[in-house]
Amino acid sequence: MTIRAIEKVSVGQNGLGAFILQCKKMDIHYCDYSGSSRGMNAFIKSQLSNFAKAHPQIEFAVSPRPRKHPVLIGHYINGRTKSICVKNMDSLQVLKKAQLLRDASGEKNKRVNKPVTSISESVRGVWSPYHGNGMVV
Template sequence: MEQARRQGKADEIDTSMGKFVVQPAFGQSPRFSRAILVTDGSFECRQTANRILCAKQDTMTIRALKTVSTGRNGLGSFILQCKKLDFHYCDWAGSSKGMNGFIKSQLPKFAAANPQVEFTVSPRPSKHPIIVGHYINGREKAICVRNMEPIEILKKAELLRDANGEKLKRVNKPVNSINPSVRGVWSPYHGNGMAV
């Protein structure tokens, strides 16, 4: 069969799906070949570099994968992890003075600059002001902003907006990978052993 392909001649392949004629593709080297179905019209074949992909058209269906998609930021498009920010304040408490000033002066500009995030403002009488961030992984983060200036509250709101919602973890190793090591993990119980 290889010799027939190298010489540019047609060759027949008999498979369980039917009989195919393999011919060199027009203007290509003989290794790029196309399959032409001889006996039956219910098969579909595609030309590839070294293979002929065939599928029976009447039995092949397209099905969706039964998996949950995971966020892979950077592949395709960026997805902001923060979906909602709640601002809670008190009307008369002294610790909410900075939060009240932030809501009046800086929150409208901050909300206009971030249309992908939902903003809610609600009173919490007799409590300290807080900002709660809701994330697409289902977690929430809350920061108490009592006795802070509006500029400091803006920095905390930006911190919650830019966070990914996961717990803060201490990183002991500088390289973190989900893939196993190529060399494998060394073990004294495997291998040829050492002569002493």
């Protein structure tokens, strides 16, 4: 046997094949009494049911948190969480924040300064000084 195999594991690329929404759970905390969660309470009453119906892949947990500011917490597949305090926001702003949590990947925010990120190697290849005819100076 001159050929031996090296064990590797294939790498999953989300969206290539199946797409899995990365936000798996959203905790929604509100307070019945304080004014800072007025918008959150309106969001829960009017918009949350439609939002939850549109996203069956997210598990929603609504629970009161008395004498605290309202919070949205997103739990992600990579194990991280993202929490947003939505105090004094109106219900539309809270909806915007919920959509932000839904669309997030759970990764830390990082600067993207390359137009393309890929794990497959370049089709064109790397420039080599040893190939081609060269240029006469």
